[in-house]
Amino acid sequence: MPGAPRPTGDTHGHDRAADACAPPVSARTVAEQLAAVLAECHVLAPTQVSLDDVRGLVLAEDIHSATATPPFDNSAMDGYAVRRADVLLASPTNPITLPVIADLAAGTAENPFIEPGRTARIMTGAPLPDGADAIVPIEGTDQGTEWVTITVAPKEHAHIRRAGEDAHAGDTVLHAGSVLWPTRIAAAASAGTSVVLAHPAPRVAVISTGSELVTPGDSTRRGQIPDSNSFLLAAAVAEAGGIPIRVGAVPDDERTLRELLSSLAETVDAIVLSGGVSVGAYDVVKAVLAPLGTVRFGPVKMQPGKPQGFGRWPMPADSANGSAPDPAGELNDDPSATPGRPARPGPVIFALPGNPVSAYVSFEVFVRPALRRMLGRTDLHRPTITATVDRGWRSPPGRAQYMPVIIDRDGERTLVRPAAAGGSGSHLVAGLGQATGLAIVSESSTQISDGDLVTVMLTS
Template sequence: MTDTERTHGHTHTERADACAPAASARSVAAHLAIVLGSVDPLPPVRVALDEARGLVLAEDVLTVTDTPPFDNSAMDGYAVILADLLEASAQNPITLPVVADLAAGTDQNPRLVPGQVARIMTGAPIPDGADAVVPIEDTDQGTEQVTILQAPKPAAHIRRAGEDAHAGDRVLHAGSVLWPTRVAAAASAGTSSVLVHPAPRVAVISTGSELVTPGSPTRRGQIPDSNSFLLSAAVAEAGGIPVRIGAVPDDDDVLRAVLTELAGQVDVIVLSGGVSVGAYDVVKAVLKPLGTVDFGPVKMQPGKPQGFGRWPATDSVPGPLIFALPGNPVSAYVSFEVFVRPALRRLLGQETLHRRTVTATVVDGWRSPPGRAQYMPVILTRRTIDADSTDGSADNIEARPASRGGSGSHLVAGLAQANGLAIVLEDTTHIRGGDLITVMLTS
């Protein structure tokens, strides 16, 4: 491993593969197409409703019963017969006997006859014979008898059975993400479990003998492993379940044993480091002979060296997807955002795979390498627009590089300040102040 690989050292440099001719490099779009072409949503499983938040439905949810299942009161007040109160007003109050007290959840159903009312709470069933509810604030709140100061409108404050949905109605479509309001809709429909695409389990491994657990004492040549924490957090944010393995040394046998053990336990393995041309590029040494993982340069900066494929199948069951990412932190993060995150979203059954983008105005320009798409970590801020200005072409957003060092793949402190990745096309080498640029939002 070179000194460059150990700088800020999150394992191995992202320098170009000197053994590969430039013509063999793929575009970002071509590599992403290979990745997504290898990924399908995980087979659906049935889970309890309280375990389904954030997952994607694999089938429609239909109501079991009418929602609500019975006529009920929308207010605390009194269930009444409208004809008794047509002349009621503050100047002409009408007093009637209270013959029942109906709380939410009661199964009582006293039939009202003319001249009777029932005190009723929100959500309680409307008793037979009643055809309106008078809010408690339009009365003297009596319990034995009540004086009513205003005539109600027909069917006032009554929620009708099936008003929200009828039995058999579809309340949620397959493909819907179960956010809290949708979980509530499924519960209201009488559903206790749902068929969903499960969250993928994703093992995260950093490679490099120089890596130690953060907080541990270090000797010369050792550095804290940050990539496994970075990528595990990114997996969780994308909706996956991270299984952080941490650092594995530059030892073929050790890495092979770790991967073999993980193969039957996870859906995806994400490695960082060991994918370039160094003497200790353990990831390539272990995975390339399998013949199921492809390594090669992608025309991007940072993140040129990439590996992607699967662990070999066992008993006709496909092995987990494998992403082999560069080791420097910015390279690993950019690679995750561009390739791994969309794949995890597809495994989840999500329809929206990619981050939202905005157009921003460049404040401080920079250079981009020719022939490679660049992903520059940037800080986005709202522009101050003159009141008379009609300029809305850039979403009123400004972008400036997050680090004075530009897009250097080791500049993790600058990465922490970034809230977007500016996307520079392959044929652009200069980005100048005032230029408009597309930015992928990352936070």
């Protein structure tokens, strides 16, 4: 966009100037970029996952009850298993005493036949013995162990939980596509399943690039700053349901980065890079990825986050487990992997700007929905609310703006104000950490005034 005013949001930190020399790449709107990302990010091929590790995953098969639930008639109370006819006239004034022929605890396999005039003590959950047709709770008895005196007549089938009352053998208790939250994990266990077919969580490598970056806590000399983006983005991956592999910071060296990406490609589903996406002499991410032809770099009409790239690491044909070789220069448009299909495409790559606010906004807008798609979730997006602007700000023309905001309640109204005093700049320390939402401003708006209504993505 030659001649366009440069908004301050992209000019701090690592975001770099638009390339004055490279062949022009058409700018995409946020919607266009998101559509391109989601078209490329498929739900991961399901695998067998232990119930101990499935929380938050999406089920890839129907779960059927292995047996009826409960599997046998059992007592719903602590009491005595009786033939109802024997105690039909029992009352406090007409106590009936019976011999106790067995003591049935939960878990017992015993099945003593209850002859007329006999009873067995029985605990909650224990199988109902043959012959018995009702339970007298202990409160209606003297709790005897050799002989018991019963003073209450049970109703027909009283306190018997019938086999199959909850589910019959073979009933579908959970459907494919269900998100496995605690009560559903319990339902699978209850159905007799210990391992289920589920879409795994994506493994996501997170790499910061920049020779100025050092590990936080290490001493810095002139020119150096702590890497914060790899911590930011790894935590955001985990929050989205992915498994972060935080590689940390790598210097602006093409060979180092190329070898790192190549070694990671075998074991991860996605790679999130930050920094090095623009046109500086040492913009290593663009330098390594752009020539591959499988990662597109181009401006997105948003602020912050304008310069970024997205695509896929090309796997050599011999490592793709027999799949068709991935023609160079073509985005892998592989449909969703299925269990019977061993081919493994390379990981998708998100090349985000280096500015922390730009990286964070880009993650929320593009990476998080992509990871949730890979998880098999259908709720890809953060919830949004409409809020009233409490302190206005400016927005650049022709770009959708994502302003980190603090959300407050004022009686019935929900108010928002920029989290950083200076606007949507790179004031990570001062403001981004306090933001609980991103106000979304359309491309056509340039001034957001007090009292305006805005859409706000809730981020925490």
